[in-house]
Amino acid sequence: MDRSIRTTEDVLSLLDGLFAPQADRWTAGGADWWDGFYTDRSKPVPFFVAKPDESLESYLERGLISPGRALDLGCGPGRNALRLASLGFEVDAVDLSPAAIAWAGERAREAGADVRFHCGDAFALTSAALSGPYDLVLDSGCFHHLPPHRRVSYLALLDRVLAPGGHLALTCFAAGAMGSELPDADFYRTSGLQGGLAYTPESLRHIFRDLTEVELRRMRDEPSDSPLFGESFLWAVLFRRPAG
Structure with a gap:
């Protein structure tokens, strides 16, 4: 007989277990899946580019954000973390996959960039590891791989580490272009995330309603010879935490 649930985290962990292992890609148990994903660096994956x-x-050029402390959630091979470090940001970057962290570390050493990389589940890492407060939390592709109940953990992490007046820079799947549009409840019936969740502008504004919207638009497509990454199936969103 199992009667072990007594905390909110116990409930969240129980819900995690409803998902098939192959779909559970964002928790510590999903590290093996992501390791396999990052092993072949020659794959034509858009965000493998440096x-x-x-x-x-664009945010940097327009002065919407400026150097300070930054946290890169789901940093992958470190392309955004390295850019921030090159501009004088003090950067912590976290990813589940040891292979991704190893690749990012190689890129950082080649570039002479000072980035503190952390391998693990951002929700489970201690406050000593992700000490905060951060002036910028950057998430380029992590949020849309979370099952619905883990938005609770995501918002709690932001509440803990995002500085007053700090910014959340988010890119995620855009409804009608990429990702599953199933209602939240249906993901628990199918025990899978269908490759990732699509969001509408209204849903993002509802989820992050405690933050102030600075900009919400589709990401611009960038050609292969561009020095920047851009895919129009993603939302590019900048939110700001109220200063007081």
């Missing part, structure tokens, strides 16, 4: 997001570059 280029920062065009949206991030």
